[in-house]
Amino acid sequence: MDRTDRRIVQCLLRDGRASFRRIAEVAEVSEQTVARRYRALVADGTVRVRGLPSHTLLGDQTWFVRVRCRPDATDALADALAAREDTAYVSVTSGGSEIVCQTHTGPRHQQGSVLHRLPRTAKVLGFDACAVMHMYLGSGSKWLAFDDPLTDDQLALLHTSGQQQRATVGGAVQEARSAGVPHEQDEPLLAELALDGRAGVVELARACGWSKSRVSARLEELLAAGALRIAVDLAYPRFGFHCPAYLWLTVAPGRLNATGEVLSAHPETTFAAAVTGSANLLVTVTCRTMDDLYSYVTTKVGALDAVRQVDVVPVLRRVKQAGTRLHDGHLVPA
Numbered sequence: 001m002d003r004t005d006r007r008i009v010q011c012l013l014r015d016g017r018a019s020f021r022r023i024a025e026v027a028e029v030s031e032q033t034v035a036r037r038y039r040a041l042v043a044d045g046t047v048r049v050r051g052l053p054s055h056t057l058l059g060d061q062t063w064f065v066r067v068r069c070r071p072d073a074t075d076a077l078a079d080a081l082a083a084r085e086d087t088a089y090v091s092v093t094s095g096g097s098e099i100v101c102q103t104h105t106g107p108r109h110q111q112g113s114v115l116h117r118l119p120r121t122a123k124v125l126g127f128d129a130c131a132v133m134h135m136y137l138g139s140g141s142k143w144l145a146f147d148d149p150l151t152d153d154q155l156a157l158l159h160t161s162g163q164q165q166r167a168t169v170g171g172a173v174q175e176a177r178s179a180g181v182p183h184e185q186d187e188p189l190l191a192e193l194a195l196d197g198r199a200g201v202v203e204l205a206r207a208c209g210w211s212k213s214r215v216s217a218r219l220e221e222l223l224a225a226g227a228l229r230i231a232v233d234l235a236y237p238r239f240g241f242h243c244p245a246y247l248w249l250t251v252a253p254g255r256l257n258a259t260g261e262v263l264s265a266h267p268e269t270t271f272a273a274a275v276t277g278s279a280n281l282l283v284t285v286t287c288r289t290m291d292d293l294y295s296y297v298t299t300k301v302g303a304l305d306a307v308r309q310v311d312v313v314p315v316l317r318r319v320k321q322a323g324t325r326l327h328d329g330h331l332v333p334a
Helices: 001-012 022-026 031-043 071-080 114-120 152-175 184-195 201-208 212-224 253-264 290-301
Strands: 046-055 060-069 087-093 097-103 124-135 226-233 243-253 269-275 281-287 309-323 323-325 331-332
Touching: 001 022, 001 031, 001 226, 022 031, 022 087, 022 152, 031 046, 046 253, 046 281, 060 071, 060 114, 071 087, 071 097, 071 309, 087 212, 087 243, 097 309, 114 124, 114 212, 184 201, 184 212, 201 212, 212 226, 226 253, 243 253, 243 290, 253 269, 290 309
Parallel strands: none
Antiparallel strands: 046 226, 060 097, 060 124, 087 097, 087 309, 124 269, 243 281, 243 309, 269 281, 309 323, 323 331
16 A cells, blocks of 8 residues: 555545545545555455444344354354344454354344354354443544544644534534434434445435435434444554554553543554453454554553553454455455
């Protein structure tokens, strides 16, 4: 990946629906070049942008499950878990004898949740489940571990039009925040955005059978209310990052929130959440090499006085990521 590709991806990580024109200004190339490069990255399975609903507003509970199984059954079980609609992440860890998956329970998943099925699954030796109590999703909570990050001037240029738009409608959206809760009529719109989070208003209106003004207004409401988030998924090995890991941390309860905020802001971090259990903070990181992971754990995590214990679990193979299957390190949309 060259500098232009990396700039395009960094713009998308900051704003998944940023226009090609705005990205072109930051990347210092033509709008046509940005569009062509983006489509090539998607076709290659390197990048995928999706619109995902808030599980909290849908009444779902998010869980992380560590499944211990026989090594000869790991691949088949991981594939079976990845095929389920109620799983978002599935990884093989711990020398191939453990699977870590993120799943959801709630009103929409009534046909036997992962937690319900695992005790009845052959070759499962045991499992531990922890519920997510709080996810750290602040503006700085994004994976941005590139060696050539965007400059402050480039970031200002990227966000200018978005800030102007929020200033115009922010007050009205705040007053009607409850209108952003997803309802049954939103299903066609959410389904299209789940396939392509960058789909335009005209394209969405045609697919949903709605007017353009209705699509634009509803999309704005859902985003402003936090009911819809634009997720940018990357095939990290394509950018030279080959060492993902789960960090299960035991943190002093009174300093849990502050510690989670600090860790979520690290550029290596892909996810951070307070969870139930003795290890009360879960962080996922993606580093270039095992040496880089060692440096991260010893210098950044080790510098936090509130951290009492860390269980570092390297990922051997990612099977599913943000709802997208992976094959040979490439994203494979269903």
